[in-house]
Amino acid sequence: MEKKDTFIKAIQENERLIFKVASFYTDSKDDRDDLVQDIIYNLWKSFDTFQQRSSFSTWMYRVAMNVAILHLKQRKRKVPAVPIDLGALNFAETGFDGNEEKLQVLRKLMNDLNLFDKGILMLYLEDKSHTEIAEIIGISKSNVGTKLSRIKQKLRQQVNNQNQKTAWN
Amino acid sequence: MELDELKSNWENSNNRPANQNSLTAKMIDQMIQTKYDAKLNKIRYPEIGGGLVCAIAIVFIACNFNQLDTAVTRSTGAIAILLLILLPILSFLSLSKLNFESAVSESHVQVLQQFAIDRLRFQRYQKMNVTLCYLLMVAIIILLPKFFYGKDLVINKAFWTFAFSFGYIFLLVFSRLMSRYYGRSLNQAEELIREIKETTANS
Numbered sequence: 033m034e035k036k037d038t039f040i041k042a043i044q045e046n047e048r049l050i051f052k053v054a055s056f057y058t059d060s061k062d063d064r065d066d067l068v069q070d071i072i073y074n075l076w077k078s079f080d081t082f083q084q085r086s087s088f089s090t091w092m093y094r095v096a097m098n099v100a101i102l103h104l105k106q107r108k109r110k111v112p113a114v115p116i117d118l119g120a121l122n123f124a125e126t127g128f129d130g131n132e133e134k135l136q137v138l139r140k141l142m143n144d145l146n147l148f149d150k151g152i153l154m155l156y157l158e159d160k161s162h163t164e165i166a167e168i169i170g171i172s173k174s175n176v177g178t179k180l181s182r183i184k185q186k187l188r189q190q191v192n193n194q195n196q197k198t199a200w201n
Numbered sequence: 202m203e204l205d206e207l208k209s210n211w212e213n214s215n216n217r218p219a220n221q222n223s224l225t226a227k228m229i230d231q232m233i234q235t236k237y238d239a240k241l242n243k244i245r246y247p248e249i250g251g252g253l254v255c256a257i258a259i260v261f262i263a264c265n266f267n268q269l270d271t272a273v274t275r276s277t278g279a280i281a282i283l284l285l286i287l288l289p290i291l292s293f294l295s296l297s298k299l300n301f302e303s304a305v306s307e308s309h310v311q312v313l314q315q316f317a318i319d320r321l322r323f324q325r326y327q328k329m330n331v332t333l334c335y336l337l338m339v340a341i342i343i344l345l346p347k348f349f350y351g352k353d354l355v356i357n358k359a360f361w362t363f364a365f366s367f368g369y370i371f372l373l374v375f376s377r378l379m380s381r382y383y384g385r386s387l388n389q390a391e392e393l394i395r396e397i398k399e400t401t402a403n404s
Contacts, residue, residue: 037226040230043224044226044229069232072224072233073233074305076233081306094308095305095306098304098307098309101309101312101313101316102305102316138207138210138211141207146389146392146393146396147313147316147393148393148400151309151313157207157211157212159208168308169308169310170307170308170311171310171400175400187207
């Protein structure tokens with residue numbers, strides 16, 4: 033029972049992380065709720081593999097992001113999710129306070145990136161250091177810097193393309 | 202929009218639980234238990250259903266094989282049985298996947314690489330499946346009139362003229378749709394693998 037209590041406490045302390053990852057990789061509320069459950073289930077299943085070589089949140093990010101990828105793969109073949117009403121969490125819908133336009137731009141930019149870049153971008157947005165990003169993703173610290181500057185270039189290019197399209201219209 | 206601007210937008214985003222500790226112990230416990238039950242009940246109904254249909258069709262063709270009295274229809278019957286065995290096998294193979302439980306603790310880059318490899322494999326199996334389905338359809342067109350009306354359409358010139366022109370047009374349209382549908386997805390998966398390899402090689 034002690035293990036479960038420790039786990040529940042850890043989940044409660046880091047629940048924001050789970051919701052952030054789930055929101056980042058899904059488009060609909062139902063899908064997000066399903067992913068939240070999948071992440072928690074898999075965190076519990078692999079709780080014994082947490083070896084305290086990294087912080088608990090680093091380990092959680094890694095598991096949550098991996099589950100999100102595997103969830104994408106299985107999405108179309110999913111067994112219906114557990115009927116738990118996550119709406120009761122009073123979890124605010126993904127969005128920016130009073131700025132829907134910025135949300136749309138952000139979503140569009142992120143959706144055009146591949147899953148590798150997307151994962152790195154999410155951790156960057158979460159204010160993770162290069163060392164933490166390297167640890168979660170499994171690449172070197174210097175590669176994180178290189179990847180981030182390439183992502184910057186890609187985003188800049190996308191924004192330019194968008195601006196050109198708008199100008200032509 | 203620069204990356205730093207994006208970051209400040211993300212930080213200002215509202216996607217967080219309004220209350221801290223909104224996941225109660227009971228809810229977490231319920232999620233673990235019910236997800237576990239759902240996983241246990243996870244049966245591949247579409248694949249099993251498809252496999253059953255193929256098995257019934259094999260039995261039907263085998264039971265009526267004596268009605269096929271020419272070399273062409275007999276060969277077509279044998280090919281149809283072979284295709285009906287191959288199709289469900291390919292369908293199951295295309296869905297075999299990496300071990301979910303052991304994968305979640307791996308590094309993210311490893312899971313991504315496996316994801317892209319699996320996606321490529323799935324798409325290739327799907328392509329093969331569709332081609333075989335097309336061949337099966339041709340075989341069934343030849344066999345059905347023989348089974349149900351006792352007529353051998355292979356000696357009918359009008360049938361061949363119709364079947365070939367219709368078949369050619371169908372194949373042309375179908376293959377165009379297929380390459381459009383799978384092409385982009387395959388390119389994305391290949392690009393992802395290439396990018397991961399380049400990055401990890403530099404590590």
